Amino acid sequence: MPAAASTSANLVDPRGRDFTVAYRIKPRLGDASVSTNDPAIRATSTTSALALAKKVNVRGEEQTLEEAFKAHRVYEESCKTQQIFHDLVAPLVPFAVLGGYATALAYGQTGSGKTFTLSQCSSLLGEVLFEDIAARQTRGRAFSVELSSVELCGDDVLDLLDEGKKKVKIVQDADGRSLFEGANAPAVADQPALEAALHTAWSSRRTGATEWNEASSRSHAIFRLTIRNASDPNATPGVVQLVDLAGSERASVEAKNHSASRRGESASINKSLMTLKDCIRNRTLSDGLASMSRPPHVPFRSSPLTLALKEAFDLTTKQPTHTVFIATVSALERDVAASLNTLKYASQLLIAPRGASATIALGANSRPTILQWPNDKIIAYFEKKCGADLSQAHLIAPYENGATLARVPEQEFVDRIIKATQGKWGHLRARKVYIEWWGRVVDARTLQRKDDQAKWKEIVKQRKARELQDDLEAAAQA
Numbered sequence: 001m002p003a004a005a006s007t008s009a010n011l012v013d014p015r016g017r018d019f020t021v022a023y024r025i026k027p028r029l030g031d032a033s034v035s036t037n038d039p040a041i042r043a044t045s046t047t048s049a050l051a052l053a054k055k056v057n058v059r060g061e062e063q064t065l066e067e068a069f070k071a072h073r074v075y076e077e078s079c080k081t082q083q084i085f086h087d088l089v090a091p092l093v094p095f096a097v098l099g100g101y102a103t104a105l106a107y108g109q110t111g112s113g114k115t116f117t118l119s120q121c122s123s124l125l126g127e128v129l130f131e132d133i134a135a136r137q138t139r140g141r142a143f144s145v146e147l148s149s150v151e152l153c154g155d156d157v158l159d160l161l162d163e164g165k166k167k168v169k170i171v172q173d174a175d176g177r178s179l180f181e182g183a184n185a186p187a188v189a190d191q192p193a194l195e196a197a198l199h200t201a202w203s204s205r206r207t208g209a210t211e212w213n214e215a216s217s218r219s220h221a222i223f224r225l226t227i228r229n230a231s232d233p234n235a236t237p238g239v240v241q242l243v244d245l246a247g248s249e250r251a252s253v254e255a256k257n258h259s260a261s262r263r264g265e266s267a268s269i270n271k272s273l274m275t276l277k278d279c280i281r282n283r284t285l286s287d288g289l290a291s292m293s294r295p296p297h298v299p300f301r302s303s304p305l306t307l308a309l310k311e312a313f314d315l316t317t318k319q320p321t322h323t324v325f326i327a328t329v330s331a332l333e334r335d336v337a338a339s340l341n342t343l344k345y346a347s348q349l350l351i352a353p354r355g356a357s358a359t360i361a362l363g364a365n366s367r368p369t370i371l372q373w374p375n376d377k378i379i380a381y382f383e384k385k386c387g388a389d390l391s392q393a394h395l396i397a398p399y400e401n402g403a404t405l406a407r408v409p410e411q412e413f414v415d416r417i418i419k420a421t422q423g424k425w426g427h428l429r430a431r432k433v434y435i436e437w438w439g440r441v442v443d444a445r446t447l448q449r450k451d452d453q454a455k456w457k458e459i460v461k462q463r464k465a466r467e468l469q470d471d472l473e474a475a476a477q478a
């Protein structure tokens, strides 16, 4: 059995939600004096972390402020990368092989362990991926895998698999997928070939500057595996990618210490990280629109980073997506300010997904969209689409509602239709039904977004009216 299949199903469940947020606390290494102090950040449970920040108050007294942060999973100092890989990255593999779009991002202060975590995950990825593929190939399928890898430095996109790190472009193909035009994308046939190609990419990131951290802290790097179903050229390729983000503290540090060009670079990093946060938050779209400070808009075009990862955020993406966000923090007291910033940033991404719940409040006059359909309505829809051939309709959606069915990757979905017709339908015919269904999913999302924007306008109107009322009352009392 592929290792991925045995992972904890609940933690990263690409069928359950679009985003998973985890914190990894880096062990206090080296100097005994720092490593024996109490940690400034510690895990209080598997889903919460506590930050202790020492502050001097106005009377000159030292105080310890405590702040708790929730996540889907918190990894304490002693935790090994193998565990993180097993919980967070391995479950993305079968999802991607079947046509999903999966991303694992590492975010945190320079030196907090982003590269350490992702480079170890990347070496573990090959085994799980090729085992999963081998298991499926025995069932008459063939897959091909290719690696592309780029570094984003300001507006420049550099090919990490090219010796000279040539500049490439982020473009969209006819299906709206984001690609690195002109970048090398070697086919990797097995685990050793993947390991060798990944080694080239990681080393190339290192040689861009005199020091490793100097290069990696000032740029984002993407390591993308595209998995194609060689037996069906029309199938949407799956993606599993690792994204090593630039040091999150860059902007404030460099603003004080460096030249105008370095400050420009830092501003660009800062902007891309802010855009990333907006994209994740607004893609998830909280039910509590009133708590949002801006209308729900997914601004993925505002930075090369989010443009490159477009499918993870774009509501019109024609494939299910899942993104794992790993925030790495140092447990050292001297790093507590940066660690607090990281935890605040990451905890803001923890928004309950609206679509996953079957109970979605509907206005008095609104008709439920396909994403809001219960299971029986879904079954009835496919019975109508496929006619008498569909003898086992329940196999298409054994338990899913509209929202959860939108998270089933293409190839599994098509297989379910073929099985439900007991093989009377072939791949092409089944895929046509799938594509039609996806068209309706995208329409439903667009409608939802328009509805959200209208609701947001109403909220702003009410807020303004309340503020005006408060001003009038204050003026009357004065």
Ligand SMILES: Nc1ncnc2c1ncn2[C@@H]1O[C@H](COP(=O)(O)OP(=O)(O)OP(=O)(O)O)[C@@H](O)[C@H]1O
Pocket: 025, 026, 027, 029, 108, 109, 110, 111, 112, 113, 114, 115, 116, 117, 212, 213, 214, 216, 217, 218, 245, 246, 247, 328
């Ligand atoms: N969990 C860990 N256990 C042991 N050593 C670690 C761990 N995390 C990081 N390190 C070590 O800390 C140092 C800095 O880690 P790393 O380069 O991964 O940081 P980073 O967050 O990627 O920094 P940058 O933003 O500069 O890329 C490295 O020497 C690495 O080996």
